[in-house]
Amino acid sequence: MVELPAAEVADRSGVNRATVYRWWPTPADLLADAVAFHWDYRIDAPDTGSWEGDVRSAMTEAVALVDEPVERAIMAAMATGRYPEFNAVVTDAWTKSLPQWVGMVERAVDRGEVRPEVDPISVVNLMLAPLIATSLLGRRGTSLQDLEMLIELVYRATATPPER
Incomplete structure (x- = not known):
């Protein structure tokens, strides 16, 4: 413990x-x-009315979160694997908040902005993983340039292709 x-x-x-x-x-x-x-x-999943707006809002807020010293300490403690009870508490909190993030992706699917075959949990992971990795492993915050590139990558990887 x-x-x-x-x-x-x-x-x-x-x-x-x-x-x-x-x-x-x-x-x-x-x-x-x-x-x-x-x-x-912590941040709630946004509902801006557009997929691009939701991705931008969610990832911008997530950068601010994962770069906080307390959050970075939580992630570092979890990464060690030395505190299984702590990991369980944090994982439980994340699990309870996950439906709102899945809902954000599902709303975009319903609006026709995200491909229906896209797995919402994979999308949430795609949004958060590079931000967490940069903060924890890179020991630096995500630059505005990197954030813009990541937002664009998530948006393009998930958005419904334009009709021809």
Whole structure:
């Protein structure tokens, strides 16, 4: 389990240690609530009314998210595989938010903007994976030029071809 001493949490929060234990009897409980709180302030899948607008909005917001120090630390901790309970908490939070992202792709399919054979989860992965890799492995933020290129690649890879 991730080291999360209740005493340190209490000190940093300015509350009594007993309060921390009353609300969160175990470090796993505290961690689950902390991740849930963090997740509540994450981005929601956009609905701009167009696939190109949704891709642009989602990827622009995702860049800001994955480049945050807290988010980068979460990704790094998960990548180590040393904290299976932590990974389970974060994965559970992501799984709960996934339907809204799938819905974003499905709306675009319904509007005829995305090819119907495209798998929505694969599209979400295509949107997020290069941003995460750049932030975590490249140890740098995604440049505006890189972001524009990635938006264009996702859009072109998924959009319904124009009629001839």
